[in-house]
Amino acid sequence: MSSRITGSMILPFLRTASATDPDKRRVRLQDDVTSLFDRFRNPLLRYLWNLGLTLPDGEEILQDVFLSLFQHLDRGKPLYDARGWLFRVAHNLALKRRGRSRRDSEGREQAGVEDLAVDPAPNPEDRLASSQTQQRLMAVVRALPEQDRRCLFLRAEGLRYSEIAGILDMSPAAISLSLSRSLARLVRSAERYTL
Amino acid sequence: MKYEASHLTDQELLLDIERIPSGHKEKVIRTHLDGCWKCRARRKGLENAITDFVHVYQRESDPELPPAAGPRALLRARLAQLAATEPARRSIGTLVWRGLALASAVCGVLALGFILSRFSVVWRDSSARAGIVSIPDARLTPGATLLISRPDVCAQPDTKNKAVPVSMQRKVFEEYGIPGADPGAYEVDYLVTPALGGADDIHNLWPHSYAATAWNARVKDALEDRLREMVCDGSLDLSEAQREIAANWIAAYKKYFHTDKPLAEHCRRCGE
Numbered sequence: 001m002s003s004r005i006t007g008s009m010i011l012p013f014l015r016t017a018s019a020t021d022p023d024k025r026r027v028r029l030q031d032d033v034t035s036l037f038d039r040f041r042n043p044l045l046r047y048l049w050n051l052g053l054t055l056p057d058g059e060e061i062l063q064d065v066f067l068s069l070f071q072h073l074d075r076g077k078p079l080y081d082a083r084g085w086l087f088r089v090a091h092n093l094a095l096k097r098r099g100r101s102r103r104d105s106e107g108r109e110q111a112g113v114e115d116l117a118v119d120p121a122p123n124p125e126d127r128l129a130s131s132q133t134q135q136r137l138m139a140v141v142r143a144l145p146e147q148d149r150r151c152l153f154l155r156a157e158g159l160r161y162s163e164i165a166g167i168l169d170m171s172p173a174a175i176s177l178s179l180s181r182s183l184a185r186l187v188r189s190a191e192r193y194t195l
Numbered sequence: 196m197k198y199e200a201s202h203l204t205d206q207e208l209l210l211d212i213e214r215i216p217s218g219h220k221e222k223v224i225r226t227h228l229d230g231c232w233k234c235r236a237r238r239k240g241l242e243n244a245i246t247d248f249v250h251v252y253q254r255e256s257d258p259e260l261p262p263a264a265g266p267r268a269l270l271r272a273r274l275a276q277l278a279a280t281e282p283a284r285r286s287i288g289t290l291v292w293r294g295l296a297l298a299s300a301v302c303g304v305l306a307l308g309f310i311l312s313r314f315s316v317v318w319r320d321s322s323a324r325a326g327i328v329s330i331p332d333a334r335l336t337p338g339a340t341l342l343i344s345r346p347d348v349c350a351q352p353d354t355k356n357k358a359v360p361v362s363m364q365r366k367v368f369e370e371y372g373i374p375g376a377d378p379g380a381y382e383v384d385y386l387v388t389p390a391l392g393g394a395d396d397i398h399n400l401w402p403h404s405y406a407a408t409a410w411n412a413r414v415k416d417a418l419e420d421r422l423r424e425m426v427c428d429g430s431l432d433l434s435e436a437q438r439e440i441a442a443n444w445i446a447a448y449k450k451y452f453h454t455d456k457p458l459a460e461h462c463r464r465c466g467e
Contacts, residue, residue, distance in 0.1 A: 045260055055259065066270055067273060074278075156249055161215065183244045186248060
């Protein structure tokens with residue numbers, strides 16, 4: 001499979017479309033979908049987890065996402081931006097699922113604190129400072145409006161403004177405003193901390 | 196953050212950081228930044244915030260993620276099942292044809308589900324009763340593999356399967372509906388042996404009954420050795436070997452040893 005993936009992913013599926021035998025085409029399609037799974041499973045799972053889903057729920061959703069992708073392509077529908085498509089479908093399925101099973105946020109926060117406690121910083125002072133910075137930063141992120149948080153997570157996964165806009169059903173200008181608002185809060189928090 | 200009208204907004208600074216083309220505005224922003232220390236300092240602050248956030252985001256999320264081998268194998272199995280149950284798309288099709296195809300697919304899925312559920316109940320009941328399992332359940336054990344190359348597989352000096360922990364064995368028994376099974380009656384076996392790139396994952400493990408007189412673990416070991424030899428001498432593709440052993444190891448044995456029953460040297464109790 002081609003590694004030329006920069007958001008738009010038409011190239012890999014040209015290979016699939018070019019197969020004339022339906023059975024061969026489907027075998028190739030399965031390989032292509034699996035390759036996309038290898039490439040995007042971790043970013044997608046991380047995003048779903050940050051949306052508040054448990055990891056098992058996230059894994060289940062990803063199975064549905066990639067099966068849907070297979071069906072989408074098998075029906076001959078176009079796929080101009082695989083990454084955007086995958087995140088959008090995962091996001092929508094996650095919102096449906098989240099209403100039914102919400103992760104215990106207290107447990108998550110506790111786990112986060114434990115992770116910080118084993119931060120392999122070079123010395124105790126640095127470690128303390130580093131973990132305090134992380135805690136402060138995550139506290140600011142958690143306090144952001146949900147849509148702003150989603151923008152931030154998607155941007156951190158490398159998605160472009162237009163892709164995020166498609167996933168969250170917002171305009172690119174609104175994405176830009178949301179991100180600048182969130183970052184400004186992070187800056188203010190850092191300034192308060194250092195003064 | 197609000198700044199006096201003469202300074203740039205946070206949004207404008209972010210556009211500059213992200214290098215998003217904004218036409219005439221882009222030039223205005225650049226010109227302003229060239230002459231304004233204050234805005235340059237704010238721009239730097241935003242960049243630092245991005246860096247800090249990305250570090251924390253990666254650090255907080257990555258160690259939590261479980262290995263991909265199991266879910267990957269499950270997806271492969273479900274894709275294969277989906278491809279087998281749904282009719283292939285043809286270039287010429289009418290609405291009537293599509294309607295019929297859809298109806299038959301739905302009926303097929305329902306019938307398959309019914310058959311599978313019946314089979315599962317019968318199989319589980321009989322396996323729990325008779326304690327004989329020679330072929331794993333493809334839904335529970337599709338065969339998880341690692342992303343590993345042929346040279347890496349062939350470079351492994353020790354091809355002996357490592358022991359499966361007791362806690363994992365219990366999980367496998369539970370998955371197969373035999374939670375109280377006697378561990379001495381089964382070998383919790385790898386479907387795709389690690390010597391062929393099989394993963395140490397529950398989706399690659401099943402309770403292989405010692406009570407199976409013909410198609411037992413020793414026979415499967417012989418197949419694994421044979422396939423590994425073929426992979427390493429280049430006569431068989433690694434992914435093909437993995438696929439065949441995961442799909443039906445008995446059929447693979449018959450194919451590669453050209454026989455309908457286990458060879459005597461592989462099976463001491465076959466005649467019983």
